[in-house]
Amino acid sequence: MRRLFAGLTAVSVLAVATACGSSGSGGSDGGGGSSGGTTTVKVGLIPIVDVAPLYLGQKKGFFSERGLRLSLSSAQGGAAIVPGVTSGQFQFGFSNMTSLMIAQSNDVPVKAVANGIASTGEQGRDFGAITVKGDSPVKSAKELEGKKVAINTLKNINETAVRASVRAAGGDPDEVDFVELAFDQMPAALDGGRIDAAMAVEPALATIKSQGGREIASPMVDVAPKLTVAMYFTSVKYAQENPDVVKRFQEATAESLAYADAHPDEVREIVTTYTKIPPAVLEKVTLPKWPAEPNRPAIEALAELGREDGLFEQAPDLDALLP
Helix, strand or coil, X not given: CCECCCCCCHHHHHHCCCCCCECCCCCCCCCCCEECCEEEEEEEECCCHHHXXXXXXXXXXXXXXXXXXXXXXXXXXXXXXXXXXXXXXXCEEEEEHHHHHHHHHCCCCEEEEEEEEECCCCCCCCCEEEEECCCCCCCCHHHHCCCEEEECCCCCHHHHHHHHHHHHCCCCHXXXXXXXXXXXHXXXXXHCCCCCEEEEECCHHHHHHHCCCEEEECHHHHHCCCCEEEEEEEEXXXXXXXXXXXXXXXXHHHHHHHHHHHCHHHHHHHHCCCCCCCHHHHCCCCCCECCCCCCHHHHHHHHHHHHHCCCCCCCCCHHHHCC
16 A cells, blocks of 8 residues: 555654643643642644533533643544553543554553544445545545545554545555645545645645535545444543542543534534634534544444554454453
């Protein structure tokens, strides 16, 4: 398979921490510290719609009610957040399931603690999609053979999902030229013709559509019905040493997920505080699902695809990884 940044492997990403710019929560006292009965925890996130519940829960006081203050920082993808958590840069992080399974299978001590997001399970109506320009001759995922397709990180969940869509359409995923590109850079790259297609998630997906782009596949749906796409996690060490903090984070996150699922208008409003998406485009964003519990069978299907793609040297231990 032809790849840009071919030297960037899943293992090397796990081994090297990434500096993340703070998105701010105010009043950080140094991550994991306590002040006046309040514990500050640093959380590594991706600036996408997926993490809206955490911002919303912070605003609604779900975390402060439990004695937690969040210091939120941004990264390009879950693969970059994993080493940040295991090194102690963050106490918690948000990562896609493939990054977490790669880490666990390589004996990186991570532990999922709360559900993150799930696919809607509806073809053509999911929060992530393979997109092309409106005038592109590409009509199906099979036609991505020989084409340059952008994903946010190589050898990860979006690559596995795109490969699943290409296979489902009768194509050879090994003939796809995967390019690593941040989600927020995908709309301009696609519109400018620097890539042929992009595996975009919201709000980048809505931006691409506003530019005349169109969907050709819903990869997360092709992987498994109602796929658990991502979860919040911590390090095994932090979980063992701070069980009370982890429990409070779990409870506050669960309340935040439930609130976000029930209040889509407030979700859209909070997204404007940490992304630059215009309000008119935001109205057209397809929101993911925020269920209380992960979908174990769907995660197992994702793990099998990852195994087929050669992402794991040994099978991940889901019993050890999942809550």
